[in-house]
Amino acid sequence: MNIGILISGRGSNMVALVDAVKSGEIPASEVAVVISDKADAAGLEKAKARGVETLIIQRERKIGTLVDTRVSARKTREEHDAEIIGELKKRGVELVCLAGYMRLLSPLFIQAFPNRIINIHPSLLPAYPGLDVHERVLAAGEKFSGCTVHFVDENLDSGDIILQREVEVKEGDTPETLSARIFEQEHKLYVDAVKQLISD
Numbered sequence: 001m002n003i004g005i006l007i008s009g010r011g012s013n014m015v016a017l018v019d020a021v022k023s024g025e026i027p028a029s030e031v032a033v034v035i036s037d038k039a040d041a042a043g044l045e046k047a048k049a050r051g052v053e054t055l056i057i058q059r060e061r062k063i064g065t066l067v068d069t070r071v072s073a074r075k076t077r078e079e080h081d082a083e084i085i086g087e088l089k090k091r092g093v094e095l096v097c098l099a100g101y102m103r104l105l106s107p108l109f110i111q112a113f114p115n116r117i118i119n120i121h122p123s124l125l126p127a128y129p130g131l132d133v134h135e136r137v138l139a140a141g142e143k144f145s146g147c148t149v150h151f152v153d154e155n156l157d158s159g160d161i162i163l164q165r166e167v168e169v170k171e172g173d174t175p176e177t178l179s180a181r182i183f184e185q186e187h188k189l190y191v192d193a194v195k196q197l198i199s200d
């Protein structure tokens, strides 16, 4: 299975997947490319350090070496997605894993990889889609939170659920402490989900 991973930031879930592929825990697979829409994503260096090809494909157009951030200088969502799809297809990618990729995919992208795009989210979906999850979970006084790996559709954090794991909310938890415990589970859950998809 040829895997492509999309990131926008830290890339800890990407690292978990790359390491699991390299160790053979995720069998018969290769991470063909890690693509970031942000030039300063910390995950890029981590992917390079693991010998994985990286690409930066920004929504903003470049003028010479400068990135032009004027709205009119941005690619449309479809143009941006088409560029990413092209690079994934060129490398024979069969499974696209979103790992902290902070953009909604266009229908064009979804249709290019039907049932082959998955995402990880730090809540028990369908509860708490979107941002600031841990803050909202704590404010609501939830006793449990967790993480979800799901197929990606055109909507935010929706699509069929592949695997979920519960994490207990503890007395005195802050968004940071809860997030740290959920991250540990995210890394395992994402690897388990990819293993399950491959064996299916």
Ligand code: GRF
Pocket (backbone or CB within 6 Å): 007, 009, 010, 011, 012, 013, 014, 043, 099, 100, 101, 120, 121, 122, 186
């Ligand atoms: C994770 O919490 C993931 O569930 C969410 O974005 C965060 C990405 O973190 N979609 P990282 O870049 O994998 O460290």
